[in-house]
Amino acid sequence: MKHIIILLLGIITSSSIFAQQSYETKADSIIRLMSLDEKIGQLNQITGFQMATGPITDSGDKRKLIKEGKIGSMLNVCGEYATRSMQELAMQSRLHIPLLFGLDVIHGYRTVFPIPLAMASSFDTEAIWQSCRVSARESVVSGIHWTFSPMLDVARDPRWGRVMEGPGEDTYWACEMGKAMINGYQQPFDDGLQLMACAKHFAAYGAAIGGRDYNTVDISMQTLHNVYLPPFKVAAENGVASFMCSFNEINGVPSSGNAYLYDLLYKQWGYKGLVVSDWASIWEMVVHGYSKDREMAAMQAIQAGVTIDMESNVYSDQLKKLVETGKVSEATLNEAVRKVLVQKYQLGLFDDPYRYCNSQKEADEILTDSHRKTAYEMACKSIILLKNNSLLPVKIPQKVAVIGPLANFQRAMDGNWTVATETDVAVTLLEALKNKFPQTEITFIEGCSISGNDRSGFPAAIKSAKESDLVILALGENWGMSGEARSRGDIHIPGVQEELACEIYKVNKKCITLLMGGRPLIFNQIAEKAPAILYTWFLGTEAGNAMVDVITGKYNPSARVPMSFPKHIGQIPVYYNYKNTGRPAVDKEGNYSSRYIDIDNKPQYPFGYGLSYTTFEYGQPDISIEEKFISVDIPIYNSGLMDGHELIQIYTRKWWGESTRPVKELKAVENVFLKKGEKRTIQLKIPFDRLAYYGQSGWEKADGDYTIMIGRNAEDIIFRKNIKVNF
Incomplete structure (x- = not known):
């Protein structure tokens, strides 16, 4: 076989x-039939008339340009009617070359899924794949050919607003999640429709200094290759249709003109697809101080390997002159045009430019019951149980007080980056409770706003809490507080919400706290005083139903922290796979170690952390070194009273070598479902090439002394074994 x-x-x-x-x-x-203007047109991408996701550049009469063959692709045009209308204009051009339509389908088209960072917390590649299949299907039947997703930026600073779009802080998991998303998006459907995915942002955007969006990046080559580039290499290996430039510079050169990056991509990794700039990022090289003017920016970008100019008109304004004067060869231009045309052939657009414009399919296949079911399952798998003093799961009693500004805020359920969604579809916590428990007396009081210092709602909220058998608090940040251009210097829960929570805890000990947000937040008082905490992120269309079913135990929470939660702003960046210093931190005053004198070094919740309603016991693992991999056999037993998932996490540490390595690195995970009382032995394999790293002289083999660690999370290591790897 x-x-x-x-x-x-x-x-x-x-x-x-x-x-x-x-x-x-x-x-x-x-290409042999095309004029120079028509070739350049294929590399010109502009935004449509429906929306904008960046500062709009004046492109002139867009409809006229399309009919002249001077636009090759558009973004922010969605829906069968709108895309067909634009495609009809393209069919009036001399060569009848169809348009590509792209859209930021980040976590759902009409059916909204949890934000990607929430999906990352599921550590469930099958569920992520299924979610992307639904997103892809709803997109392609609505005229969309191309999603600008997945974002594969490893991120260690939760102040950066775009952490909500990505996989979190771990490189290995970013690779695994990226594979699942790319394959989910791009696998052709039975009717031949397929969606192009886009690996973004190439590269190291997640390392923006201070967590400030669009800020510069200053990292070593070792960090670039070991932390930030591997997910993109995996994307190339898995046939992602496109890459997108990052806004930042690396080693003094903006990514939109960084030949080092595109030499890696095209020559070393053998990539065949196209590269699109981020919004206006080519002309922004002038603002960076790298390009003298727009003409130089166009030359640097096209020669580096950037195929399409998104919404800056630099290519359309400058490339003709550059080719005619010989500063850019026509062969270079032709190679870029070829990449665009090949994608249009692969999508079947030359056979039928309107094959993705089907009003009946669009009507029948948007927000279907099966799509909502997939969204519900993903939402359940994305909720992290952070704390539980034996309160959860609960049987909903007769009188319930629902308190907090996010309990019935429908728009907030979806989170940011939902450019094509319908805002009146998502199920809130309050709505779900009323639907599922119509006989229960449910009182809803906001208590306070998300931000601001108004405490006038406190007395009513406290009174309701006193008079109820159970309190459910719904707190967090607003949907617009995370996402692009949504960096926050202070990531504490905003306003007086935490103060409200502490007042409620005083009067009712049966209080469940749900925290919603697009990033890890700081909430030390809640962490200390709350009887039970569920971190629910922004869960999308089925948010409320998922929350209620986790609260009541219909679904046993299984998610884990994909990005460390800090205790203090001053700790940031805080992440598990840090490197040792010559004087590692010691929690003792008066010593000369790498520590603060006023706060500790440890996060509030470390990477991989998450609780369950059941308990799991690990047996003695069997670790063996095979010809090409390390084999780890782990006996595991569900010793609790409920069926549930356990995330087996294997970390390694390389003790010495040509370059220093982190104190631990995740190298294998397995999300295991066990019925109560079930025992099983799980085998995980770590290929030797997964241990390779980029050192002083380039890529190094993994020979050396290691410790293999099995942990419940990155801090709670329950088994260690030292081994030697030789090959």
Whole structure:
């Protein structure tokens, strides 16, 4: 059977290579017919008329430009009617080359899923894949060809607003999540429709200094290659259709003109797809102080390897002059145009420009029951149980007080980056409770606003809490407080919400606190005083139903922290896979170690942390070194009273070598479901190439002395074994 699978994979790969070559031949036949203006037009992407996700550049009469073949792709055009209308204009151009339509489908089109950072907390690649399948389907039946997702930026600073779009702080998990998302988006559907994915932002955008969006990045080559680039290499290996530039510079060169990055991408990684700039990021190289003017920016970007200019008109304004004067060769221009045309062939747009414009499919396949079910399941799997003093799960009693500004705030359920969604669809916590428990007396009081210092609602909230059998608090940040251009210098829960919570805890000990947000927040008083805490992020369309079913135990929470929660602003960045110093931190006053004298070094909740309503016991693992991998067999037993998931986490530490390595690195995870009383042995494998690292002289093999660690999270290590790896 193994040989048959290998043969089939070989046939599929050969077919893909043949199709690629065939599309390139067809693209070349069109390129020979194109004028210089028409070629440049294929590299010009502008925003549509419906919305904008950045500062708009004046492109002139867009409809006229489309009919002249001077626009190759558009973003922020969505829906069958709108995309068909624009495509009809493209079909009036001389060569009838169809348009590509792209959109930021970040966590759902109409059916909204949890924000990506919440999905990351599920550590469930199958659920993530299914979610992306739904997003892809709703997109393609609505005229969309291209999503600008997944964001693969590893991020260690929760002040950065865009952490909500990404996989969290760990490189290995970013690779695994990226694979699941890319394959979920891009696998063709039975009717031949398929969606292009986009690996963004290339590269190291998540390392913006101070967590300030669009800020510069200053990192070593080792950190770049070991932490930030691996998810993008995996994306290239998994055939992602496109990459997107990051806004930041690396080593003094903005990513939109950084030849080092694109030499890696095209030459070393063998990537065949296209690269799109981020919004106006090519001309912004002038603002960076790297390019003298727009002409130089266009030349630097196209020669580095950036295929499409998004919404800055730099290519459309400058490339013709650059080609005519010989500063940019026509061969370089043709190569970029070829990449765009090949994607249009692969999508089937030359066969039928309107194949993605089907009003009946759009009507039938948006927000379906099955799509909402998938969104509900993803939402359940994204909720982290942070604390539980034996209160959860609960049986809903006769009188319930629902308190907090996020309990019935429908728009907030979706979070940010929902450019095509309907804001009146999401189910709130209050709505779900009333629907599921119609006989229960439910009192709802906001108590306070999300931000601001108004405490006038406190007395009514406290009175309601006193008179109720159970209190459910819904607190956190507003949906617009995280996302692009939403960096926060202070990531404490805003306003007086935490003060309200502490007053409620005084009068009713049966109080469940739900915290919503797009990033890890700081809430030390709640962490100390709350009887039970669920971190629910922004969960999307089925938010309320998922929250209630976790509260009542219909679903046993299984999510884990994908990005460390700090205790103090001063700790940031705080992350588990830090490197040792010559004087490691010691929690003792008066010593000369790498510590603060006023706060500790440890996060409030470390990477990988999360509780369950059941308990799991680990047996003695068996670790062996095979020819090409380390094998770890782990006996595990569900010793509690409920079925549930346990996330097995394996970390490694390399003790010495050509370059220093972190104190621990996640190298394997397995999300295991066990029925109560069930025992099983789980085998995980760590290939030796997963231990390789980028050192002083480039990539180094993984020979050396290691400790293998099994943990419930990055801080709670329950087993260690020292091994030596030689190969």
